[in-house]
Amino acid sequence: MQQNEDYVLRILQDVGLVTRHQIESAQARLNGATSVVDVLIRDGIVSDADVSRTLAAQAHMDWIDISSMVIPPQIIKQIRTEEARRFKVIPVGFGETGLVVAVGDPLDIDTIDSLSFLLQRELEVVCTSPQKIREALIKYYGTADEAADMLREKIGEDVDLGLEIGDGTEPIEGDKADAPIIRLVSMLLIEAHRLGASDIHLEPMDKKFRVRFRIDGVMQEMQAPPKRLQSAIISRLKIMTGSMSIAEKRLPQDGRIQVKIKKKPLDLRVSTIPTNHGESMVMRLLDKSSLLLGLPELGFFSDDEETF
The missing domain is CATH 3.30.300.160 (Type II secretion system, protein E, N-terminal domain)
Known part of the structure; x- marks a missing residue:
């Protein structure tokens, strides 16, 4: 912040958001932080809002x-x-x-x-x-790279962006100019998998590009990339199917994407439909590793397991 920090800290203390002890403790833990206020925000004592x-x-x-x-x-x-x-x-x-x-x-x-x-x-x-x-x-x-960085920040962890197509022998490739979009799409799929989403809905609207995940049966709106990137994102996902045409935008299309996230196979059934504001895409996620269920996972008791 550009304003005098002592003034800001005094205001925060006067309204009861922080105590003098918390301010002194933050001052002792600066460790390269730009300001005491940043330390207080970083430690969750007060929010930037x-x-x-x-x-x-x-x-x-x-x-x-x-x-x-x-x-x-x-x-x-x-x-x-x-x-x-x-x-x-x-x-x-x-x-x-x-x-x-x-x-x-x-x-x-x-x-x-x-x-x-x-x-x-x-x-x-x-x-x-x-x-x-x-x-x-x-x-x-912003750019696609910045949108991916923001999504990574939302995830709050260091994720591996190395998605693999099919059996893993064919990596997701693209021109250097496509790298930001590839990274953004990768982050989107990783976030959906991490949250346990069953569906991803990419919905172009009049003034924004809406991204929604279906989690536990409930549609939840997620952080969306800039609207101007919607065509590039849809095209990238079409390319990943290997069968959908990026030139055809006026007819519905269906395809399938097989990827691995951290070596776990994930199957995506992809459908697009034209709308007034661009192509809308729905992806159904199926975690193949979750299909390998044993008898305990199916509700059988140990005695039943011994019988079988």
Whole structure:
């Protein structure tokens, strides 16, 4: 954060989010962290949303949750990618006096003034958490590599991206330019397998690309890649089937993908159907290793097992 850290810590202490003891303990554990506030967030003592919400209140600024918003492309285009990344802001709409932008640091007045001067327009500023700004920058302005990194961060573990097709003798390959999409698709399949999903639904919509997993019979919306990557993702999965045409987008198609995730075989039944906003894809996941059930797994007692 750019604002004076002592001031921020004093505010957090005044509103009861942290204690003096917790601040002193965090100061002793900096270990290369950029600030004491970062240590407090990293240790789970306070969330970055709580910090930004508290600072927004001090600055008499509205706080919003931009992760729950679908921002239209015409709004996103109001600020170029370089400027959004440089100033760490997201345009969210139009207000009474000008463009409404979300920032993660409500006390960084210099950034707000500089952006207003650069755009030569009035800005209405609202606040959100820095993490939500980072996620939105990737969602609306990011690359496939960044989307994969964000998905890896969501998983919260170091996963092996070495998917294998079929019996493992044929690796998933592609041109160097395709590598980010291959990595993103790999992360998507790994996350679905890790969560025990039975289905993956890739659904193009008017203003976003929706990704949903069916877990324990319930559809759950997941972190979605940027909408502009939807065609590349669908095409990559079609290529992996070896039978579906990436050129045909007007007719339903069916295919099958066989992969191994950490040496465990996984069978995916793939179906696509054209919609008004692009091809929709559904994948049914079947973990072949889970089919090898013994008598105990089928509910037999030990006496029954001895009989058989």
